Amino acid sequence: MRDPSDDGELQVVLGELRKYDLAAGFTEAIRSSIDYVLDGARTGRYNLLSKDVHPGERASVGAKLEYEVQRVFKWKKAKPLDIELAGVPVDLKSTVGDNWAIPTEAHCHLCICTQMRLKDNVHRSWLIRTHTSWLYRGKGNKDGKRGIAVDARNQWGVPLYDWTQLPINPLTLLTESQVDQVFELGRGQEVRLLRLFTYLPKIVIERSVILTVCAGNQDPMRRARAIKEKAAERGILLLCGTWVSDRTVAENHGFTLGPGDWVAIPNESAVQGEAAGADFLF
The missing domain is CATH 1.10.10.10 (Winged helix-like DNA-binding domain superfamily/Winged helix DNA-binding domain)
Structure with a gap:
């Protein structure tokens, strides 16, 4: 394949995704995930970047986001990955950093990859096939997860929506x-x-x-x-x-x-x- 347009499954999923207001839906899902982690009604916390928030808690926003995205868009959990769109398995990945940790079971599959820039209060998502040749070389972390090469994301990833502002608390x-x-x-x-x-x-x-x-x-x-x-x-x-x-x-x-x-x-x-x-x- 020389271009995402050569990937038949990607194009089918992309067509399905165009039925949704992805920017608005991901905004709602991310905000709900952040509110869940901060738990302001019990803790009084309201800023995810505060020193009162442990780095592990910030990282857990991504784990919560997987479920919030499914709730917002009414996408049902489906094996072997997270969801199934137009009959194609799709994994959901997110990060509050600069890259995603792609597990071995998602290698070579389609992934919706969401990036949250907390300091800028914005987010963006891509649809990309995480082919092993496009992941960073090596064994990855102890779970075998590997990041996506920046050049590969730029060349093979399809932006689903532009950088979108998150509501300010x-x-x-x-x-x-x-x-x-x-x-x-x-x-x-x-x-x-x-x-x-x-x-x-x-x-x-x-x-x-x-x-x-x-x-x-x-x-x-x-x-x-x-x-x-x-x-x-x-x-x-x-x-x-x-x-x-x-x-x-x-x-x-x-x-x-x-x-x-x-x-x-x-x-x-x-x-x-x-x-x-x-x-x-x-």
């Missing part, structure tokens, strides 16, 4: 000082949530973010609902997607809220106070 937008206050030990949930919404105006806050801020505490969503009046006293309109009326108001301000989403819309004086650089130590 709003908590990563906080300054170091603000993080300390939002996660301050000994402070009640309502105080810390009010700080959260004050520091992140006009940004949609998902339910998972609130659970992370209130990790280990009881009924954080009720605490969030309880601060609407306190937020109003500070000149902040706090809207929750649980209520149709709030969703309507949010849409009028240009925000689309899901059932568990929140957004804080400050009035002009509140915006000026934030612009003045005030840290709210309430």
Whole structure:
């Protein structure tokens, strides 16, 4: 074969894959995998690159992603590899590094290879036949897994979608000082949530973010609902997607809220106070 177009099975699988919105589906699957590893509702962690996250945990995102991809696209597990598309066995591989570890059972088979660049918060996937002549020479690691030669990936791999941005966790937008206050030990949930919404105006806050801020505490969503009046006293309109009326108001301000989403819309004086650089130590 001189080109991927000469690979009949690859072309059949490629035709099947074109039926899906791969960029959107992989984005959802990757985000779910990262959220699973971080387990923010129990640990309070929200950044996979944090020193609180062990390198082994970061690597485990790839293992979880295999199952999340199958869930998102409704691809069923099928031997001898991970899935079967249009009757062709396909393996699913991913990495948070620069290469993939291809096991011996997947050599010479088709693989969907996903790369996540965590520092840039982007991802991309290729479809490639992992022929042994295109893998790095040698015995590989102790399990016989071998990486794909860069030249081979560029020549024989078919990009499935361009580099795609992953959603940013709003908590990563906080300054170091603000993080300390939002996660301050000994402070009640309502105080810390009010700080959260004050520091992140006009940004949609998902339910998972609130659970992370209130990790280990009881009924954080009720605490969030309880601060609407306190937020109003500070000149902040706090809207929750649980209520149709709030969703309507949010849409009028240009925000689309899901059932568990929140957004804080400050009035002009509140915006000026934030612009003045005030840290709210309430």
